[in-house]
Amino acid sequence: xxxxxxxxxxxxxxxxxxxxxxxxxxxxxxxxxxxxxxxxxxxxxxxxxxxxxxxxxxxxxxxxxxxxxxxxxxxxxxxxxxxxxxxxxxxxxxxxxxxxxxxxxxxxxxxxxxxxxxxxxxxxxxxxxxxxxxxxxxxxxxxxxxxxxxxxxxxxxxxxxxxxxxxxxxxxxxxxxxxxxxxxxxxxxxxxxxxxxxxxxxxxxxxxxxxxxxxxxxxxxxxxxxxx
Ligand code: CA
Numbered sequence: 001x002x003x004x005x006x007x008x009x010x011x012x013x014x015x016x017x018x019x020x021x022x023x024x025x026x027x028x029x030x031x032x033x034x035x036x037x038x039x040x041x042x043x044x045x046x047x048x049x050x051x052x053x054x055x056x057x058x059x060x061x062x063x064x065x066x067x068x069x070x071x072x073x074x075x076x077x078x079x080x081x082x083x084x085x086x087x088x089x090x091x092x093x094x095x096x097x098x099x100x101x102x103x104x105x106x107x108x109x110x111x112x113x114x115x116x117x118x119x120x121x122x123x124x125x126x127x128x129x130x131x132x133x134x135x136x137x138x139x140x141x142x143x144x145x146x147x148x149x150x151x152x153x154x155x156x157x158x159x160x161x162x163x164x165x166x167x168x169x170x171x172x173x174x175x176x177x178x179x180x181x182x183x184x185x186x187x188x189x190x191x192x193x194x195x196x197x198x199x200x201x202x203x204x205x206x207x208x209x210x211x212x213x214x215x216x217x218x219x220x221x222x223x224x225x226x227x228x
Pocket of ligand 1: 056
């Protein structure tokens, strides 16, 4: 069964070139030339992976990614212009799995596609809901609830909470969390973990009057087995 790749790219010649190369590799390929069509096809067309240009007419790539992540968890590789560090950082924060800077070699693109597809396959196996006390996390639907009350989490907040829940009672260092949630090549500030822990506490600890995420001073963070 060949993977289906959706290319969302408004530069027709580049899109056509990628399409031919992917087709040659045996992938099923579909194409969209603007953000709105791309989002529609991503939501309805069941692609296994999306190559998403950032600079797009209609909706830009980051906006497509943001809306997509509210609905679906599938691998996304951003195609970014050279030197647009902001796009890369916000793209990864918003849940892109990887990015590749134009101009790129087709070999590099193919290698990243293979890696992202492997990640996606591994992620979709872990679909059982995670529970801890009154907290429930459903990785398949990307929803979280405390005592039945839905909690709105961003993509990275969700991944961070999921990682802590999957490693219950095992203290996670900042480096471990950075690698698991932001990826090995994260280029931003290292205190991003602390910032996101604070976001999670604002959404969980404060409103529900609990202390879910414990700080282990000088080491990292942990969620305890019973959620207390
Ligand atoms: Ca473009």
